[in-house]
Amino acid sequence: MDLSLKPEHKAFADEVRAFARENLSPATREKTFSGKHYDRDDHMVWQKALGKKGWLAYTWPKKYGGPGWDVTQRFLFENVLAEEGAPRILPFGPKMVGPVIYTFGTEAQKERFLPGIRSSEVSWCQGYSEPGAGSDLANLRTRAVREGDHYIVNGQKTWTSFAHWGDWIFCLVRTNMDAKPQEGISFLLIDMKTPGVTVRPIIMTDGAHHVNDVFLDNVKVPVENLIGKENEGWTCAKFLLANERLGIAEVPSSKRGVSVLRKIARIEPQDGGTLADDPAFTAQIADIDLQVQALEMSELRVLSTMAQGGAPGPEVSTLKVRGSEIQQRIAELTMEAVGEYAQPYQPGMLFHDTNETPIGPDHAPPAAPRYFNMRKTSIYGGSTEIQKNIVSKMVLGL
């Protein structure tokens, strides 16, 4: 057993760092460290640079155009990028639909879709959730009826992140109304420009627009956009969810969050000194710092098992649960560090470039909105309650 890095891994980390410093815009980095919202360009410019370098689809095997990295390289890549203030890679293409396509798709589908995902030329979004279904994913009502060489799709998807930026959406649709909930589902790729696709924003509690309702009204989808077999889409769905759950713990960004929090504590004034002098507050930072370390080490243990050929089991659900609690707690402590100056609502500072000076310190405007917004982490991707149900059943046999 050994936590230290071999020289070639150190060199790799240096290469990643140099790349990030060269390709990340200062404005994007600043948004990361202050917790402000990115705009579309922040993501796209960065993702295209990664794509050009061949690093966007960094979890993919070489066979499909990925770099074929080992566990340590992935770990370093994710951590260095987080430290450097890179926005997270939007997972819908490279982490979600991409692996589904190269695992379940035909050769023609691989050739058609994978290059655009790797380069970030084509943006994807996810059509899983439906109104009223929530974490009960299999309870879906969007229908696809075969007519000749097309499906006619009708229904509504919701909570669709970045649908307003998306070129394509991957959808779970019901192709057999008579089957049991998890049967009769198919996995379909839909071009967002197809007539009948409408996107309506959902405004979050902090005023942000990330997620959307997507209405599908007699949308005509060619049969060749079906991934896997008709009525067997649940297999793709489960495969995708297991992949999603692993990275969703967001350890690298939480590590950055703790270090930003310590920085803020050293700036925030209190009783003539700073908040960093207050042991009651610094103990809370220490506590969340240690929680992040425990989560990281747990994740490494899972990855180490996987590297030896094991598959990620349902126990990764607990990583997702703890990861979301930790992100929420960091956001909460950051808001508390700001204190009374977390009260002004400053959408100008949150969403746009503006020449106004912020009210309070630079780190104040996103503090409360981020706390509100982070409550979603224990809801999306399978709520905490659902994850615990899964572990209870699949791991503990209860």
Next chain:
Amino acid sequence: MDLSLKPEHKAFADEVRAFARENLSPATREKTFSGKHYDRDDHMVWQKALGKKGWLAYTWPKKYGGPGWDVTQRFLFENVLAEEGAPRILPFGPKMVGPVIYTFGTEAQKERFLPGIRSSEVSWCQGYSEPGAGSDLANLRTRAVREGDHYIVNGQKTWTSFAHWGDWIFCLVRTNMDAKPQEGISFLLIDMKTPGVTVRPIIMTDGAHHVNDVFLDNVKVPVENLIGKENEGWTCAKFLLANERLGIAEVPSSKRGVSVLRKIARIEPQDGGTLADDPAFTAQIADIDLQVQALEMSELRVLSTMAQGGAPGPEVSTLKVRGSEIQQRIAELTMEAVGEYAQPYQPGMLFHDTNETPIGPDHAPPAAPRYFNMRKTSIYGGSTEIQKNIVSKMVLGL
């Protein structure tokens, strides 16, 4: 609205205090403040003194020989006695079976049993729980079969506190095997000296003997010992449980616990000063102190509603839940205050009068055992889980 006391209530409190100072033995008081176990005499001498004064059955109406106090008097009585270090009144006679007898019993039964309860000449214990039944009280298997003017009782009761001191036991027994679980149950009084009654100690994790198994093997019980009607004992059982739940929050003794904890913090050395200089520790005391205050005020609000003719509803379950958590937390903090010196196990200091000096400070020997032992408070009298089920169903309608 007013929290202040009228002069007559102040005089009453003084009277109670004077009585306690006169009648509580110093040895008993010392056990209370240090958290050591009482022996039988500690309870009995004190309860008989209260009985003689007419204060043992202090919740009873005048009609049945109680003092007929108002809510404020009861509140003062309980608080003053706790402050003075009195052991809690064992509830089985005066708080449990007594009210059942005067509510559901015949005149003959009242005449026969109430005086001995009021005076503490007769000790009672409770035959509710059975092995394997736990919080699922109605699932009982002890059987009473009518034979002439007697019942023949067979079965086993468990978790019976102080059965080894008890003269009588009140039991729930099944008198109709064919009825639904909550029907076919009867409420029976059994003389512990009857042949076939055997008591076996259960030793707790700290080595203490408080609770017992009680075996009933062809025990012959006269029919006149049945309270209420045959097969309608569940009514008595529920009445008794509702009464039990109210006082079980143990606020007065928790108030004393907080003040003892502050005293210990002022004694326990740390870094050349005392633990009282450590804000991380005193903040934890403050937190539990405030929890006690919230619980007390919640209890007063319930009592105030009752004084205006309302009945205690199922929401008192939440008082029981919080009361047990608070007792556990006080015990935990007390142990943590003692630190490394909580490790020696000193049964001599816990159970007996001994001339040995304790290892560590005087307050050390009971610290850890009490912490272990207090875990029971969220289990007995209906576990926390059961109480929350009750509130969820009866109060929230879920």
Next chain:
Amino acid sequence: MDLSLSDEQKQLQEAAERFVRDKYAFDARRKIAATERGWLPENWAQFAELGWLGMAFSEEDGGYGGGPIETMIVMEQFGKGLVLEPFLPTVVLGGGMIARAGSAAQKEALLAPMIEGKKQFAFAWLERQSRYNLADVSLKATKEGTGWSLSGHKGVVYNAASADEIIVLARTGGSAREPKGLTLFVVDAKAKGLSRRDYPTQDALRASELTFDKVSVGADAVLGKVDEAFPVVEEAVDRAIVALCAEATGCMDAINAGTLEYIKTRKQFGVPIGKFQVLQHRMVDCFTNAQEARSMTLMASLKIDDKDPTVRAKAASGAKVQIGKSGKFCGQSAVQMHGGMGVTDEMAVSHYFKRLTMIDLMFGNQQHHLTRYSNLAMAA
């Protein structure tokens, strides 16, 4: 001991309930929040008419002789409706300090019109470096002839844009963070040299940053005694804290009721999600938390008039700790049980959550007041 409401108090409660029901439905509130002022003059006029602006003041001060219980009753209902009218800065803080420290002339000139609904106040105490330390004040007031000249900055001043007068805490002596040497001034909101930057807060209230550039005031602008304002401010803030606690209990009642309703109707896996034991127990914990918040608020309301400032401070801090804890628990739980809907702007739940969160940050959060309480309790 008596914990029952008088008949008058019950009537007050019903009237406040009625106001919220009639005027503060969710969509109506959204419209009020979107107005330039952020609150409705017609509502304020109704408060005056109903006597709410004067209820907590003595009859000799022109009020109706009520006290903290009356304030509690109204604030609780305001919490249920997330009422936006500036009752706290104007009546509880401004009115409270004038009643406590004001001269007869000041009461005449300020309190009487306030009770009639004709004057509003704002209280400017916070500065960038203050955090929760009420004595960490550096805005300077220097003698200028018979009057004073004020220079410096104040932040997050609620209701400054609507206020007729700003009550300003300034340093007239003493060193940094010394409680001694602070003085309160009543400053005309339109005074020369006073500039404002207005903004909404997270919870749709209105506040401002204020800059004082040699703002001149007369000697009669001093509220109370020069250099001796600290005890007045500390008491006023303790009273404001207790009022905020009452508002928070109302928020919790509303958010709990809404969540209970939601989990009874929202179905997943074929049953209402309220059938899942984990949500049932969490809902029970929410109600328990709200009960405890109500208990501590009631206790604080009953003790806030105590002559002993330590009793008062402990009661206020104790209640603030509880509502911080309970508010967070109820708010976070409600969002979680609402699922995705809980984090959208569309549902009332997120607005209650925001208000509960902001209440915790006002005048010292849970941690701050736990420390304050702890120090007072250990000193005893």
Next chain:
Amino acid sequence: MDLSLSDEQKQLQEAAERFVRDKYAFDARRKIAATERGWLPENWAQFAELGWLGMAFSEEDGGYGGGPIETMIVMEQFGKGLVLEPFLPTVVLGGGMIARAGSAAQKEALLAPMIEGKKQFAFAWLERQSRYNLADVSLKATKEGTGWSLSGHKGVVYNAASADEIIVLARTGGSAREPKGLTLFVVDAKAKGLSRRDYPTQDALRASELTFDKVSVGADAVLGKVDEAFPVVEEAVDRAIVALCAEATGCMDAINAGTLEYIKTRKQFGVPIGKFQVLQHRMVDCFTNAQEARSMTLMASLKIDDKDPTVRAKAASGAKVQIGKSGKFCGQSAVQMHGGMGVTDEMAVSHYFKRLTMIDLMFGNQQHHLTRYSNLAMAA
């Protein structure tokens, strides 16, 4: 990065598992605890034979060249069985300090026989006033000819009754609580002037209060340098903490497995109580807690050899915080889910709970180590 066990380590793990399975069934342990010594010499001999007493020492010190990972592997299994043999005081603490600070002669005289199972140690550092401050030592050692005279008191000295030598931390200079001025002495357990009061601990181990009344030792009794013992002690205690953490993870595994089994079989309301969602989720939380404890223990075991004492100290304190928290959660939850049975002496669960509780109190509880970690992390 590589987190997999070597083949030798896997064999060690299996051997330790086998020992616990064969020798530490619940009733067998009860009998061992009831012996006068409180542990079995035959088990100790088996440890020697299996090489466990020397595995973590370098080959030049007569050991087998393993390290903290080997200690972790064995301690974890000891935790599963609540093993009573004095491995921690003798091997981890005593052996560890001798290996780090001892002269060649001391290693020869002490470490070699210890590895053979022929010598046991106890480490006497705590005094009544020390709490968790390792430098709060007032037992005095004064020069006496070429040797030293020791007078004072030591408390809660584990294994003192069985130890051949007591390693005593004494003050030879400096003022109260000064890290400088502390010296370690190796004292014959039967030395004149050394008296003992023995007792069991809450978790069935054995400890003693020791009184030193002018106990004379030679110059060769000094372990390491005079006045410079503190870094040696701090490192040894950090290593002991990590070993304790490993033991605690074993306890948690055992208590969680027992509880899971219990809730699968115990019926209430006609179904196994493990069918109730609230218990299911609590059980999941128990497993998550144990996972986190294991992760932090592993990380600390991998970092405890770091040259930088800050890295070492942070790793040890961080792990101790986690096992304090996780141990409490798992222990309290297990008792609760066992219902009444959980608080009796009859069930294994209460014994694991007691051990987990005592581990938290040893060498600094959760709060103490959170503060230590926090100070180190903010200083960075």
